[in-house]
Amino acid sequence: MSWSINEVARAAGVTSRTLRHYHAIGLLEPAWTADGGRRFYEQEQLLRLQRILLLRELGLGLDAIGEVLAAQDGASAVEVLRRHRAWLLAERARLDRLVVTVESTMTTLEKGGTMTVNSMFAGFEQNPYEEEARSRWGDLAVDDATARMRRWSADQAAQAREGFGAALAALAALRADGVPVDDPRAQDVVDGHYRWVCLFWTPDRDAYRGLADLYVDDDRFRQNIGQGDDALVEYLRDAMKAYADSRLGQ
Template sequence: MAWSIAQVARMSKVTSRTLRHYDDIGLLPPARVGDNGYRYYEQEQLLRLQQILVLRELGLGLDAIAEIVNQGRDRIEALRMHHRWLLAERDRLDRLARTVSRTISEVQGGEKVTSKSAAHWFEGFDSAKQEQLQQEARDRWGAEHVDAANKKFAGTPQDWWQTEGQTWLKSLNTLIAHIDAGRLPTDPAVQETIDGHYQWIQGTWVPNRESYTGLANLYADDPRFRANFDKTDPRLAEYLRAAMTEYARTRLS
């Protein structure tokens, strides 16, 4: 079923002016615009609006919200991530309340304040920064193509590794050869190997500098990937991180 702009505004407590603004900037286009020029919204738009409001609540700017909302391909995963962010923010507010409690005690105690104790007065105010959440989302979706490829073969990470992963293994063996030859991760030959990986990735995902760097960190830090790399060669994970990070820095924006 479809809702008019006023109905959506009432449900969501967002003004119709804001909804139009979000349409203007492409953040939340309506499902359709009638012959009369009126906007009509469907379930898909309401779900998207909820995501927007969560991220707005968490203090993100609209450009960051657009990026996160637009790039998510698995809605359930996105919602789970938002849920986790909300719980983290809830816990931060709890910490804030505890900071105020502590202040009450100190003021009642009439103690002389020092630089050290005063610093405690501001614990919890340093909220999750836009960049941190944005980066986490990028890391998340950077890993998505791996999950998607894994799902495609309807198997476990080990299955992927034994099949599609063999292509990737060839690249890894090349990297190991680079290591044995004493080449730095920044060496042009190493970067060419990484470029092969980057071209391969583009089949399902086009990362930018930040998200490709995020993927590099994921390979090195996530136990699933780390275990496989270490099995092949214990030097590999960190070498790969350095090489991919360099590639992202010099060739991506």
């Protein structure tokens, strides 16, 4: 007993194009072909097709499906499924985060906000300054910033901290050498900081000057950045202001 391609397709709930595709990539060969190339399938092929479709519903790619079906031992098939399960869980977690962010963005828009990402707090994984910030810049900016923070993965945050730390170390060395803040070398470092801040937020001249002041004026920022070296934070502030004046449009 054999079935034509369309009979199989109807029974399995796929199109004949799909079966031809599976044949083309070697995933499911017909039992035999008549003259003119017409494909015919038998019980064995239907069984294989069912397994294919089951795995496809699980979200595996066709090549992964081929691997599973080619695996002689159940163990390696289980291994493929285990990896796939991990991927599914990661995807679900990502979607969870996306839902939160979409909702936050919708709220911002409904309040009349503009979707600009305002992160004054770039470089700090947790944001212990939220209260302070709310009184200083209002709720919308903070909501944006914290929502964006939440989306960071751990290694992104680590990379961000690293970039900030490297810039600070370079600045400390320049200051130790007595290099003035408007020296090209110092300005180069600040340029790196500016571009890094731009990953989250693109401040104009005044905003960047305000950020520089914030770094010094706020005890917790100053402490967190300078680790006790207040003069370094002031050096950074002055360099940032010089950069803002010379490189950022009004």
